[in-house]
Amino acid sequence: MAPVKVFGSAVFANAARVLACLEEVGVEYEVEEVDYMAKEHKAPRRLARNPFGQIPAFQDGNIMLFESRAIAKYVLRKYSKQQAAQHQLQVVDLLREGNPEEAAAVDAWTEVEAHTYLPAIAPIVYECVVYPARLGIPPNLAVVEESLEKLSKVLAVYEAHLAKSDYLAGDFFSFADLNHFPYTFYFMTTPHASLLESYPSVKAWWGRLMARPSVRKIADGMVLRGQ
Amino acid sequence: MAPVKVFGSAVFANAARVLACLEEVGVEYEVEEVDYMAKEHKAPRRLARNPFGQIPAFQDGNIMLFESRAIAKYVLRKYSKQQAAQHQLQVVDLLREGNPEEAAAVDAWTEVEAHTYLPAIAPIVYECVVYPARLGIPPNLAVVEESLEKLSKVLAVYEAHLAKSDYLAGDFFSFADLNHFPYTFYFMTTPHASLLESYPSVKAWWGRLMARPSVRKIADGMVLRGQ
Known part of the structure; x- marks a missing residue:
């Protein structure tokens, strides 16, 4: 099972931002389609994840997140070093928070x-x-x-x-x-x-x-x- | 001499954001007024600091910064621990980047x-x-x-x-x-x-x-x- 899930596919520009970060750090992820035309992102079960009803939302175990830039930074902070250590690769440091x-x-x-x-x-x-x-x-x-x-x-x-x-x-x-x-x-x-x-x-x-x-x-x- | 300088006073909402962060961490700072009505923020010497001609700009030694949220985070990252150690105070951790x-x-x-x-x-x-x-x-x-x-x-x-x-x-x-x-x-x-x-x-x-x-x-x- 993929550790993390993105609600919204790459066709949505803000989801694409998150997905590119997941690819950068090499985390396995699952994408759940959101039917935009049916306004599925405004449905109650979606609003529980993202109170402003935007795309994407994001899940990592019990953690639910929204706002694509915040999700992307979370992915980079949490997984960059972890993935690099696990696969003996160079750390993808896109935020440079150490400097x-x-x-x-x-x-x-x-x-x-x-x-x-x-x-x-x-x-x-x-x-x-x-x-x-x-x-x-x-x-x-x-x-x-x-x-x-x-x-x-x-x-x-x-x-x-x-x-x-x-x-x-x-x-x-x-x-x-x-x-x-x-x-x-x-x-x-x-x-x-x-x-x-x-x-x-x-x-x-x-x-x-x-x-x-x-x-x-x-x-x-x-x-x-x-x- | 104050270690850092903010170009733009608290009357500008985006400068107020930066100034409040400087107050939070307790860094001494200097404010240089920008004459908005005279479009001073669009003058060449200002544009050298902030290519989009916005208020505020910021200087810390040789470092010139723009974009108020970026300046504010820089202040919080660089000075929170340093000021707390120097004055034996609790660290003001407004970004929580450790978690x-x-x-x-x-x-x-x-x-x-x-x-x-x-x-x-x-x-x-x-x-x-x-x-x-x-x-x-x-x-x-x-x-x-x-x-x-x-x-x-x-x-x-x-x-x-x-x-x-x-x-x-x-x-x-x-x-x-x-x-x-x-x-x-x-x-x-x-x-x-x-x-x-x-x-x-x-x-x-x-x-x-x-x-x-x-x-x-x-x-x-x-x-x-x-x-």
Whole structure:
């Protein structure tokens, strides 16, 4: 039996974040599908797990968790060293909590993803990928245009930053980079993916992210496609 | 000379978060005012510190940081044990990173604050406190009404949760609670503060937060008042 269970498959961007972390540390896990269209995540038995009715929720024995970034950090903290010791592998240290300065850089760019990058890219993903696939409605082009403009400004700052180091928090892959994967992946299935051509350092960084085996594996389950 | 410097005073909600953490661990610090109305946070020398031009930024020797939650965690990680040892006090452990389960509860409710609580309460604070004080314009009542409705739903979940434990992550004060202080403080200066009367466990929790000496001290510098 898998030790941990994720409620929500990789098709949900926030579940993909958790699943990629589980792959990074090499924990066995089980995925329980949540029927989004039937609003199953709002059903009483789900709300007992996640009072805000979001996807994903997570179970590890008696521990029930919600909020994808919190779940992901729990997985990284609890299982990185344990799995490395068990399989005699190098520890996957994506949080760097042993070093306050590195941890702060990881945290800062994790916050940037949540509060600056996501508000710019997510509306494009909803309009061009999620709504067409799930609701059969075409993109609202005004929303897309406005968000592309916002995203361009954000990417200009990323470009200057990533010209100086291979990854966001320094010259090491971290939780900050990984957090960018799910929404960027869906964005790259839209006709607007070419925006990245104007930001060569960002594009090279994205190539490094997509080369991670954990990311590649989870991306295979992200079956929505943009239009 | 104070070892650390915060760029932005307590009047800025996100700076107040950082300052309350500095008070919690008892680090000496200096505050450098940022002239918001003159857009000083967008000036080149500020952008060198914080590429997204937000308030606050932070300096600790050669280390420059941005993103208030990342700065706050850095302060807690680096200085909690150090200050406690130096002054023979109990360690202020607001992150609980030594215990994956407790840390996950702290993280989950920290994320809830950022992604669910804040989007409901912040528009009310902007409309009723920030815009009138800074721009001299009256509240947009439609925005306020809509946000009060959202906030009521969020508070209903908090009420059920806080009926079971004194604080959000369990029976201990944590970073998750502290993060709620700045925006809730400003909200409580508005005519809508009475909303909390309908949520007795939330109200009692807010009373416990406001009884923290760190919070009281920083609140004294939050001089904007709602209308």
